[in-house]
Amino acid sequence: MKTLVEMKNVVKKFPGVTALDGISFDIRSGEVHVLLGENGAGKSTLMKILSGVHKPTSGEIIIDGKAFDHLTPHDSYKNGISVIYQELSVINELSIGENLFIGRLPMKKLGFFETVDHSEINKRAREILETVGLNRDPKTAVEELSISEKQQVEIAKALAADSKVIIMDEPTASLTNSEVESLFKIIRRLKRDGKGIVFISHKLGEIMEIGDRVTVLKDGGYVGTKNISQITQDDLVTMMVGRQISKNYQHDTFDFENEPVIFEVANLSRKDNKVRDVSFKLHKGEILGFSGLVGSGRSEMMNAIFGAEPKSAGRIFIDGEEIKTSSPYSAIKKGLAMVTENRRETGFFHNFDIAENISVLPFVKTSGAGGISGLVSKKDEAQWADEQKEKLNIKCYSTKQLVSELSGGNQQKVILGKWLAADSKIIIFDEPTKGIDVGSKSEIYSLMRRLADEGKGVLVVSSELPELLSICDTIAVFREGKIVKFFNHREATEENIIHASTAQESEEI
Amino acid sequence: MPTKTKERELTFSQAWQRYGTLGILVLLLVILAILRPSFFFKTSTITQILSQSSVNILIALGEFFAILIAGIDLSVGSVVALSGMFMAKLMVSGTSPIAAVLLGVLMGALLGFINGILVNSTGLHPFIITLGTQAIFRGVTLIISDSSAVFGFPASFSRFMAQRIFYVPVAAIIAIAVALILAFLTKQTKLGRNIYALGGNRESAWYSGINIKLHTLIVFVISGICAGIAGVVLLGRVGSAEPAAATGFETYAIAAAIIGGTSFFGGKGKIFGVVMGGLIIGVINFGMNLLSVSSTLQQVVMGALIIGSVTLDRFVAGRK
Numbered sequence: 001m002k003t004l005v006e007m008k009n010v011v012k013k014f015p016g017v018t019a020l021d022g023i024s025f026d027i028r029s030g031e032v033h034v035l036l037g038e039n040g041a042g043k044s045t046l047m048k049i050l051s052g053v054h055k056p057t058s059g060e061i062i063i064d065g066k067a068f069d070h071l072t073p074h075d076s077y078k079n080g081i082s083v084i085y086q087e088l089s090v091i092n093e094l095s096i097g098e099n100l101f102i103g104r105l106p107m108k109k110l111g112f113f114e115t116v117d118h119s120e121i122n123k124r125a126r127e128i129l130e131t132v133g134l135n136r137d138p139k140t141a142v143e144e145l146s147i148s149e150k151q152q153v154e155i156a157k158a159l160a161a162d163s164k165v166i167i168m169d170e171p172t173a174s175l176t177n178s179e180v181e182s183l184f185k186i187i188r189r190l191k192r193d194g195k196g197i198v199f200i201s202h203k204l205g206e207i208m209e210i211g212d213r214v215t216v217l218k219d220g221g222y223v224g225t226k227n228i229s230q231i232t233q234d235d236l237v238t239m240m241v242g243r244q245i246s247k248n249y250q251h252d253t254f255d256f257e258n259e260p261v262i263f264e265v266a267n268l269s270r271k272d273n274k275v276r277d278v279s280f281k282l283h284k285g286e287i288l289g290f291s292g293l294v295g296s297g298r299s300e301m302m303n304a305i306f307g308a309e310p311k312s313a314g315r316i317f318i319d320g321e322e323i324k325t326s327s328p329y330s331a332i333k334k335g336l337a338m339v340t341e342n343r344r345e346t347g348f349f350h351n352f353d354i355a356e357n358i359s360v361l362p363f364v365k366t367s368g369a370g371g372i373s374g375l376v377s378k379k380d381e382a383q384w385a386d387e388q389k390e391k392l393n394i395k396c397y398s399t400k401q402l403v404s405e406l407s408g409g410n411q412q413k414v415i416l417g418k419w420l421a422a423d424s425k426i427i428i429f430d431e432p433t434k435g436i437d438v439g440s441k442s443e444i445y446s447l448m449r450r451l452a453d454e455g456k457g458v459l460v461v462s463s464e465l466p467e468l469l470s471i472c473d474t475i476a477v478f479r480e481g482k483i484v485k486f487f488n489h490r491e492a493t494e495e496n497i498i499h500a501s502t503a504q505e506s507e508e509i
Numbered sequence: 510m511p512t513k514t515k516e517r518e519l520t521f522s523q524a525w526q527r528y529g530t531l532g533i534l535v536l537l538l539v540i541l542a543i544l545r546p547s548f549f550f551k552t553s554t555i556t557q558i559l560s561q562s563s564v565n566i567l568i569a570l571g572e573f574f575a576i577l578i579a580g581i582d583l584s585v586g587s588v589v590a591l592s593g594m595f596m597a598k599l600m601v602s603g604t605s606p607i608a609a610v611l612l613g614v615l616m617g618a619l620l621g622f623i624n625g626i627l628v629n630s631t632g633l634h635p636f637i638i639t640l641g642t643q644a645i646f647r648g649v650t651l652i653i654s655d656s657s658a659v660f661g662f663p664a665s666f667s668r669f670m671a672q673r674i675f676y677v678p679v680a681a682i683i684a685i686a687v688a689l690i691l692a693f694l695t696k697q698t699k700l701g702r703n704i705y706a707l708g709g710n711r712e713s714a715w716y717s718g719i720n721i722k723l724h725t726l727i728v729f730v731i732s733g734i735c736a737g738i739a740g741v742v743l744l745g746r747v748g749s750a751e752p753a754a755a756t757g758f759e760t761y762a763i764a765a766a767i768i769g770g771t772s773f774f775g776g777k778g779k780i781f782g783v784v785m786g787g788l789i790i791g792v793i794n795f796g797m798n799l800l801s802v803s804s805t806l807q808q809v810v811m812g813a814l815i816i817g818s819v820t821l822d823r824f825v826a827g828r829k
């Protein structure tokens with residue numbers, strides 16, 4: 001196979017940290033080369049050097065026999081490299097077709113003027129969209145598309161630019177299972193066409209399925225490159241973390257049903273009817289998980305419990321005492337916390353450093369007069385931040401660092417830390433491990449178990465079934481705004497959960 | 510293995526963010542000192558610059574909060590005029606100056622409160638709301654004053670406002686006091702922290718238990734109070750309440766905040782920067798008067814300065 005791009009001894013230093021310490025990496029035609037490593041290992045940084053976002057401190061990049069000491073974004077584009085970042089860069093206000101050809105729209109003469117040739121755009125766009133399997137009119141505005149469709153537009157954009165190398169940085173982090181399947185179909189097709197694909201993901205199952213070779217990084221250093229057909233998933237974990245990790249976090253002999261109920265929701269409905277008549281109980285020591293398709297009502301219910309969205313009916317009890325949650329502020333005051341699903345939109349404050357982000361919650365929780373009275377204590381702030389940095393193993397050189405300088409997974413850990421710092425009685429985790437590496441995941445699962453053992457209520461929403469299966473004592477399945485089934489972890493399997501979440505109304509579950 | 514160092518060297522862009530405005534101010538003063546040394550090295554010059562900048566700094570301090578939550582307050586000039594007119598009317602009709610001043614500042618707070626309530630209840634951008642109230646408040650000023658100036662304040666008021674303590678005019682002392690209180694609010698209180706959070710990310714703020722409407726309301730009340738206090742200082746300096754007073758002052762206030770490093774996108778900025786921004790504008794105005802630059806040309810310079818400083822800031826901050 002032909003080598004398309006080769007990186008040799010690449011070093012990248014940021015003030016205070018060496019993100020890449022002499023990494024060599026190559027991309028061949030017709031293969032999926034997986035880049036694996038813990039949070040902050042340097043994966044995104046390595047790819048940002050290829051796309052021209054970062055300039056390497058030293059090292060060499062060879063494309064088609066030509067050597068560069070660094071690439072500008074224009075070099076990168078001209079040499080056929082496209083990157084699909086996790087934060088998609090399609091322009092919502094433009095149509096699909098315009099997005100594909102942005103920057104080099106085909107023009108036509110109209111008397112004295114040149115105008116954009118829309119019929120040409122649409123013709124060419126249609127062909128490309130077919131390749132990526134997106135069944136949409138090129139004239140559709142991008143804002144109408146789902147996340148996975150936007151991602152398909154990004155891939156189509158790479159094809160429209162005639163890219164030879166397509167880099168995907170955690171493309172599956174926000175996709176559902178079926179969307180991942182269609183992404184893989186596209187990737188296989190691109191392989192057949194001789195493209196080189198770089199695939200970054202923390203989901204090992206996916207990596208085994210789609211990858212050809214894997215390169216593992218650790219703390220900016222090179223660990224090794226292997227053919228995936230010759231290794232197992234456990235080998236990957238060992239290469240990456242240096243040890244094996246536990247698969248289950250339940251106490252086998254524990255019978256929580258005899259424990260007191262510490263949290264209860266009765267007959268909860270949302271004003272917009274996205275959640276209807278939902279009831280559940282949580283016992284001391286139990287971890288309760290919520291499964292279901294996207295939009296089936298899991299996060300929607302959590303938002304209502306947390307007071308972020310209006311309810312039309314329902315009662316909520318902590319330790320048997322009814323609480324009213326009319327806003328997140330009142331919910332927090334009553335002892336609830338909710339790790340929100342989307343860290344960029346509802347999670348962190350880009351203008352705050354790590355310590356300030358983490359201390360927002362404890363400060364609000366201890367304030368009076370509707371959240372406005374009280375003074376800020378720098379000492380408390382530093383202490384809370386250090387505690388969470390320690391507990392969650394956040395990789396940063398100082399808690400006075402801006403969150404935007406952290407790697408994706410470490411940003412997610414800051415969000416977790418922010419909510420854990422509030423020391424709440426009941427903690428809702430909505431997709432808590434998005435973008436977090438396997439080693440840290442296992443630490444977070446142990447942490448959740450510890451919280452439950454200490455008598456805190458732990459509720460988890462997750463689209464990753466293996467995650468729910470390995471940590472939850474009970475799994476509730478949502479379908480169309482209702483809980484349709486509760487599974488004890490001993491009887492729960494991927495198959496029966498998927499069946500319950502997709503079965504038709506009339507069918508027996 | 511990554512090599513981690515505890516301390517990292519201050520990059521140029523960070524140094525710029527921290528000391529840039531102070532540097533510009535010093536630079537301007539040096540230029541002025543070279544061009545007109547005879548004028549410059551007189552204590553009266555400093556006194557004059559301070560006293561002239563006070564009104565603008567006071568308004569800008571309030572404007573700062575409106576910009577901090579990614580909003581804006583265009584009504585500040587009208588609030589200065591209306592609360593000033595209200596005070597003047599009270600004083601000439603025999604109310605004691607102290608009571609009149611307190612009621613006037615309270616009027617500023619009330620007008621800010623109205624802005625806040627309108628922003629919260631309509632959900633419209635503060636730009637639109639305060640563009641509207643700018644006209645309304647100005648209209649009310651014209652109505653209650655019958656479109657004519659009010660003067661003849663008690664001597665105690667005029668004398669107090671004209672005082673100097675160690676060459677520092679009362680107006681400047683008031684501005685400094687307000688700035689110190691607000692610096693304390695932004696740095697040391699949860700309220701201040703929450704306002705920065707709200708400016709950084711509204712959604713995150715809401716999920717973190719920060720009451721968005723309450724904080725928005727407080728921000729506009731602060732802006733109103735600052736404008737009300739600026740109204741007091743202006744009355745003291747001019748000696749009369751003009752219905753057209755402080756017209757266009759919002760431009761200078763916004764300029765001071767922005768030159769001082771406040772981000773228009775919200776969540777970033779410092780009180781110290783705003784004071785520096787206000788002084789920079791004050792020095793430029795003073796300098797142009799000293800060099801007898803025509804007032805029309807002064808406008809051009811001021812406009813260019815706003816665009817120039819923000820561009821420079823962007824450029825040096827390295828955000829492409």
Ligand SMILES: Nc1ncnc2c1ncn2[C@@H]1O[C@H](COP(=O)(O)OP(=O)(O)OP(=O)(O)O)[C@@H](O)[C@H]1O
Nearest residue numbers: 014019039040041042043044045405406407408409
């Ligand atoms: N702009 C930046 N300024 C300073 N440090 C940075 C910057 N970008 C990345 N880093 C640091 O470089 C290191 C590598 O980060 P990178 O984003 O490449 O990690 P990653 O392997 O992609 O991790 P993740 O799996 O969490 O996404 C981290 O320690 C990070 O804090």
Ligand SMILES: [Mg+2]
Nearest residue numbers: 043044407408
């Ligand atoms: Mg990354």
